[in-house]
Amino acid sequence: MKKVVVASVLAVATGTAFYLPAALALDDDQAQGAQSSQLTIKDPAEYNAYTNAVGQSAPAAKASAIEQFLTQYPNSVAKEEMLQQLMAAYEQAGQADKEVDAANRLLQVNPNNLRALTIVVYMEKKQTSDQSKLDDAAAKAKTALAAPKPPGLSDADYEKLKAATTPIFYDAEAVDASAKKDYKSAVEAYTAELKAYGDPAQTQAGPGLLATYNLGNAYVSQDPKDLVNGVWFLTRAAQYAPAGYKDQIEKAAEYWYKKYHCAQTDTACQTNVEGYAAIQQMAKANLFPPDTYKPVAAPPPPSPQELAHQAVTSTPDLKTLALADKEFILANGTPEDAGKVWDVLKDVTAEVPGTVVSATPDTVQLAVSEDAKASQKADFTVNMKAPLKEVPQAGAQVKFTATFDSYTQNPPMIILKDGEPPAAAKKPAAHRPVHHPSGK
Known part of the structure; x- marks a missing residue:
């Protein structure tokens, strides 16, 4: 029996790579039988071309014969079936681009064809640097999730097909949302993907493991962050990650756990990561947090x-x-x-150093604190005693002697009056030679 297989991929997520040997097996013979039992090709020449094409055993020869058939009979009643078999032939021949092309052609005939949607969505969602591809994959995933059961496909076979494809469709929605930094939607889609796996063991490797890791990252990337759930799913992913990545993921989980649980001044908690070992045990045994998972938050600073x-x-x-x-x-x-x-x-005269934000002959606004300098916002206003002869440029480092006059708390601003540039240092008195009365 021939199989159409979606190839495994090397997935890269947030700087951590996994090799995911996830093969989706689609039964070519089942689809052919369901379609063929309902087809009647009346033209003998067309029928002969049809039987010749589907009878080819070599993938390349079969693909060539089907392409020839579709060119010769573009409106054949067998067009959908032939395009589906064309996808299978190109898959078996290792021609991914032509497989996707055949899938897109099939979707023009039947936009709800689950196998074609699976191929296109799976291939497009891998193109993470192309937002338009991710958007298209997410849109097609929504179509697929709402698609009706194909006619002629048994309920049992349909359930198998849905079980194999549904996680792929939710993952496409999640990847697209993450790329747009829409982490709330990404959390919803990754959660739906994990729930779509019939057996929790499917989340201990392959795309299910990657989705678990990505879900944890989505939780800690939201604003505000959800560290309780983020720690859980990162810890869960670490328990089953390959040796080369386990340590990295566990350190990330520990980092966020300490952010949530340990006070900044509690060095013992920061060093020993107290309570984390129990979370590791729970996460290894449970995909989703049980009721007993209740990490204690650190007191607020x-x-x-x-x-x-x-x-x-x-x-x-x-x-x-x-x-x-x-x-x-x-x-x-x-x-x-x-x-x-x-x-x-109040009324104290002092020397105030800072970075010029803006200046006129009469007023200079300075960034004095480190926060103000970093944000390039003024926190001091110096009103000059007399107009400046040389107005400093923005960004210049200056000092002014001035008297504290008033302040505002919101926005924070300290206002000084009678500002003057620091007095120029006096030149040392010229040294005059001393003449001895004797002339010596």
């Missing part, structure tokens, strides 16, 4: 307002705080805490 309050209450003399710390408290503290810091800054 202090809010900016809490950090500002800690700084105020732990500093006996607020004047000793660095300028960056004072600015942080002014921007994030309660009115009471910000007021205490402003009391020690």
Whole structure:
């Protein structure tokens, strides 16, 4: 019995590659019998050409004979069957491009042909650098998932065909969504793909394993991230990954687990990854998280307002705080805490260094804090005492002496008055020679 087989591929996902020996066997003889029993070719010449083409045993000869038949009888009642057998012949001959072409021609005759949809979707979703191909694969996958049972195909054979093809179609939707960074849709599609596998063992290798890994990545790529589910599916994938990739995936799972479970200051948890071994055991035994999977989240880090309050209450003399710390408290503290810091800054004249964001002769806006410099946003405004003779360019590193005048908390901005460029350093007095009275 001849088989049409979708070839295995080398799948590359998020920098991790797996060799997936996933063969989808499609029974060519079943399809031929279902079609042929309903066909009546009245023209003797056409019938002879038909029997000659389907009777060829060598794949290349069969493909050539079918192509000749389709050219000679483009409107034959046997066109759909012949195109389906043409796909099989090109598959057996190892001519993937011609196989896809035959599948697309078949879809022009019957847009719901599951075998043709399978071939096109499977081949197009591998072209991850071509978004138009991924979009087409996803669109055809939706068509395939809603396609009716082919006429003449038994219920048992139809169920086998659906079981073999449904994961491929959901995977195409997931790959397309991931490429568009639509991780919510990718999560839904990868989840549906995993549920479509009849046996959880199918997710322990091949495309089912890759889908498990990709589902974990989709969860941790969403905004906001779902670390509970992300850790689960990455850990599950690590339990069955090939030796060359197991370590990499497990480290990724551990990284996200520590992000979720360990406080940043808890070095023991960060080092020992406490509780993770139990998750590994559960993930190896279960494809989807059981009710007993309830990782404990780390306590939330202090809010900016809490950090500002800690700084105020732990500093006996607020004047000793660095300028960056004072600015942080002014921007994030309660009115009471910000007021205490402003009391020690108001009317103080100081030298303020920063990066010019914008400037006029009368006003210079500076990025002083590291965050402001990184985002190229001003957090200090210096109003000049007298117009500048030379206006600094954006990006210049400058210093101004000025007096703290006011501030706004939202948006954060400290305003200074009476700004002046730093005084030029005085030249040392010229050294005059001393003349000895004796002339010596």
